Amino acid sequence: MEPTTVEVIPGLRTEMWGYNGLVPGPTFQIAQGRRTVVRQINNLPAVHPVLQYTPWTSVHLHGSASLPEYDGYASDITNPGQYKDYHYPNWQPARTLWYHDHGVHHTAENVFMGLAGQYQLTDPLERSLPIPHGEYDVPLIVSDKMFNSDGSLLFSTNDNAGFYGDVILVNGRPWPVMKVKRRKYRFRILNASPSRSYNWSLDSGDTMAVIATDAGLMPTPQYVRSFRHGVAERYEVVIDFAKYRPGQRIVLRNASPKNNINFTNTNKIMAFDVVADAFSTVDNAVPASLNPGQATMLLKESDAVKTRTLNFIREHGQWTINGTTWEDIVRSGFTKVIAGPKIDDVEIWELRNPSGGWHHPAHIHFIDFRVLSRNGRPALPHELGAKDVVFLGENESVRLLIKFDQGRGKYMVHCHNLVHEDHDMMTQFEIRDDTTPADDPFSDPARWLPEGPL
Amino acid sequence: MTDTTSTTWPLATPARRTGRASRTYRALAASAAGVAGVIHALVAPEHFELAWYVGGFFVAVAAGQLALAVALARGAALRTPAVLLAIAANLAIVATYVTSRTTGLPFLPVEEHAGGEHLPVAGGVGNGIPVLPGADIEPVGALDFTCLLAELVLVGVLVAVLPRMVRGTVTSVMLGLGVVAFVARGTGLLA
Numbered sequence: 001m002e003p004t005t006v007e008v009i010p011g012l013r014t015e016m017w018g019y020n021g022l023v024p025g026p027t028f029q030i031a032q033g034r035r036t037v038v039r040q041i042n043n044l045p046a047v048h049p050v051l052q053y054t055p056w057t058s059v060h061l062h063g064s065a066s067l068p069e070y071d072g073y074a075s076d077i078t079n080p081g082q083y084k085d086y087h088y089p090n091w092q093p094a095r096t097l098w099y100h101d102h103g104v105h106h107t108a109e110n111v112f113m114g115l116a117g118q119y120q121l122t123d124p125l126e127r128s129l130p131i132p133h134g135e136y137d138v139p140l141i142v143s144d145k146m147f148n149s150d151g152s153l154l155f156s157t158n159d160n161a162g163f164y165g166d167v168i169l170v171n172g173r174p175w176p177v178m179k180v181k182r183r184k185y186r187f188r189i190l191n192a193s194p195s196r197s198y199n200w201s202l203d204s205g206d207t208m209a210v211i212a213t214d215a216g217l218m219p220t221p222q223y224v225r226s227f228r229h230g231v232a233e234r235y236e237v238v239i240d241f242a243k244y245r246p247g248q249r250i251v252l253r254n255a256s257p258k259n260n261i262n263f264t265n266t267n268k269i270m271a272f273d274v275v276a277d278a279f280s281t282v283d284n285a286v287p288a289s290l291n292p293g294q295a296t297m298l299l300k301e302s303d304a305v306k307t308r309t310l311n312f313i314r315e316h317g318q319w320t321i322n323g324t325t326w327e328d329i330v331r332s333g334f335t336k337v338i339a340g341p342k343i344d345d346v347e348i349w350e351l352r353n354p355s356g357g358w359h360h361p362a363h364i365h366f367i368d369f370r371v372l373s374r375n376g377r378p379a380l381p382h383e384l385g386a387k388d389v390v391f392l393g394e395n396e397s398v399r400l401l402i403k404f405d406q407g408r409g410k411y412m413v414h415c416h417n418l419v420h421e422d423h424d425m426m427t428q429f430e431i432r433d434d435t436t437p438a439d440d441p442f443s444d445p446a447r448w449l450p451e452g453p454l
Numbered sequence: 455m456t457d458t459t460s461t462t463w464p465l466a467t468p469a470r471r472t473g474r475a476s477r478t479y480r481a482l483a484a485s486a487a488g489v490a491g492v493i494h495a496l497v498a499p500e501h502f503e504l505a506w507y508v509g510g511f512f513v514a515v516a517a518g519q520l521a522l523a524v525a526l527a528r529g530a531a532l533r534t535p536a537v538l539l540a541i542a543a544n545l546a547i548v549a550t551y552v553t554s555r556t557t558g559l560p561f562l563p564v565e566e567h568a569g570g571e572h573l574p575v576a577g578g579v580g581n582g583i584p585v586l587p588g589a590d591i592e593p594v595g596a597l598d599f600t601c602l603l604a605e606l607v608l609v610g611v612l613v614a615v616l617p618r619m620v621r622g623t624v625t626s627v628m629l630g631l632g633v634v635a636f637v638a639r640g641t642g643l644l645a
Contacts, residue, residue: 047580048584050587051584051585053581053583053584053585056579075576077575077582079578080579103582104575104582105582106582109584156587157586330573330575442576
C-alpha cells in the first residue's frame with residue numbers, strides 16, 4: 001500500500017493510495033484449491049496529508065472464508081511501517097471477491113483514497129461453462145469520487161450520511177467508453193463506492209443476464225432490464241452486443257435508488273461502442289442451468305434451528321446494530337458478540353431497517369447466505385444466488401438463511417456504507433465449536449519492517 | 455458639549471432621549487443581555503465536556519452578560535467606557551460565534567469535533583480519527599441563534615444610546631470591521 005499520483009481528470013494530477021501503487025489494485029486470478037499468501041506492506045505516510053489521521057490498515061478479502069486473523073478484523077491493524085502476511089484458503093466455489101481496507105475508524109477514507117481491488121476465484125465448473133472467459137470476462141470496478149479544482153480529492157461525509165462523489169469511475173477512469181465486438185461479454189461488476197448504491201440499466205432497454213452473485217454462479221441465469229446494486233455487492237452480468245449494429249453506442253445507466261446524493265452526471269456509468277471486428281465464438285452462451293448444486297441455495301428454511309433479528313438503526317447520533325457499536329466490542333475486550341451460532345447450524349437472520357431516511361448494505365463476514373424473502377415477498381430475481389451482502393432498503397426487512405460451517409471464531413457484521421461502518425454500525429458474531437478452539441483475530445499481528453522471509 | 459468620558463446613561467442628549475425612551479432602552483438591553491447570559495449559562499456544562507477552557511469561556515460570558523443585565527435593570531449609572539467595553543465584548547462574542555459556524559475555531563479540540571471520543575486502538579500509532587474539512591464547523595441551532603439575536607439587539611441598543619460623536623465613531627469602526635471581514639472571506643483569507 002503506497003501513495004501514487006494518477007490522472008483521473010484530464011490534465012490534473014490526483015494523489016491517491018493504491019495496492020502496489022495501482023488504483024484500483026491489481027486483479028488476482030486464483031484457481032480454487034490453490035492457497036495464497038499476500039504480504040501487505042503499509043508504506044503509506046505517517047499522517048494523511050489532508051485528514052491528519054494515521055492510516056493504519058486491515059486488509060479484508062471480501063467473500064473469502066479466511067481464518068479470523070486473516071479476515072481484516074477492523075482492530076487488527078497494520079500501522080505505517082508495518083507489514084502483515086494474509087493467508088487465503090481459496091477452497092470456496094468460483095466467485096468474484098474483492099480486497100479492500102477495513103481499518104478501524106477510517107475505512108471509508110482509506111477506500112476513498114483508492115485501497116480496493118478485485119480477486120477472482122475460478123473452479124472447474126466455472127471454467128467448463130460456455131460463458132464468456134478471457135478477454136470477454138471484464139472486471140468493472142465502479143466507484144464515485146469528488147475533486148477539488150486542482151484535481152485533489154474532496155472529502156465530505158455529509159454529516160456521516162456517506163461519501164458521495166459527482167464523478168463516476170469505472171476501473172479508475174471517469175465514464176469510460178469500451179469498444180465491444182458483436183458477441184456476449186461477461187462483466188464482473190463490483191460496487192466499490194464508499195456509500196453510493198446504483199440501479200443499472202441499458203439505454204437500449206434490453207435485458208441483461210445476471211449469472212453470478214457475491215458467492216458465485218447462480219443456479220440459473222436471471223434476465224432483468226434493471227437491478228439494484230448496493231455497496232460491496234458483486235454481480236456478474238452478461239450483455240449480448242450481437243443484436244447491435246457496428247457504430248452503435250450502448251450506455252450503462254444508473255437510476256439511483258433513493259437517498260443517495262446525486263449530481264448531474266451520476267445517472268450514467270459508461271458506454272459501449274459496438275465495433276465490427278472479428279471475434280471468437282467460443283464461450284459465447286448463457287446456459288439455462290449454471291450451478292444447480294449451489295450448496296447455499298439448496299439450504300431449506302426447515303433446516304434452521306434458530307431465528308435472530310438484527311435491527312440496523314440510528315441511535316443517539318450513531319449508526320448501530322441492535323444498539324451495539326464497534327466501540328462496545330472494543331470496550332468488552334472483543335468478547336461481546338451479537339450472536340453465537342454453533343458450527344454447522346443453520347439459522348435464519350432477519351435484518352431490519354426501520355428507517356425511511358437511509359438504506360444499509362449489510363455484510364456478514366465469512367459465511368454465504370441465501371435471501372429467503374424481502375418484506376415478506378420472494379427475493380428479487382437478481383438476488384437468487386448465494387450472497388454475502390444484502391441491500392437493506394428504506395423500511396425493508398430481509399430474511400437470510402445461513403449455514404455456519406467450514407470455520408469457527410469471531411467475525412464482523414456491519415453496514416457496508418463505509419461511513420456508517422466507521423460511525424459505528426459494526427458488531428461481531430462468533431461461530432462456536434465445542435470441540436475445536438477458534439483462532440483469535442489478533443493471533444497473527446502485523447510486524448515492523450524490515451520484512452521477514454515470506 | 456458632551457463629556458464623552460463621564461456621561462452616564464442616558465448618554466445621548468436630552469433632546470433625543472426622553473425619560474420613557476431611556477427606560478425602554480434599558481429594559482430592552484437588560485432583557486437582551488439576560489437572554490444571552492442565560493443561554494450561555496445553560497450550555498456551559500456541555501462545553502466543559504469538550505474542554506475546561508471552552509466551558510470556562512461560556513461561564514465567563516454568561517457571568518458578564520448577566521451582570522450587565524442586572525446593572526441595566528437596576529438603573530445603575532453606566533459610563534461611556536463601560537458601555538464601549540460592553541459593546542466590544544459582545545461584538546467579540548458575536549464574531550466568535552459567526553466564526554464557529556462558518557470557518558471553525560482552530561483552537562478547539564480537534565478529535566472531539568471529528569467524531570466523538572473513541573477508545574484507544576491497541577497497537578495503533580498516532581491518531582486514527584480523520585479530521586474532515588469543515589468538521590469543526592458547528593451547526594446553527596435554535597438556542598444559539600436566539601442568543602445571537604439577543605446579542606445583536608443588545609449591541610444595537612448600547613450603540614444607540616452612545617453620545618452622537620462616539621456613536622459615529624463606533625458605527626464607523628463596526629462598519630470597517632465588517633468590510634474587512636467580508637473582504638477577507640471573499641479573498642479566501644477567512645476560508
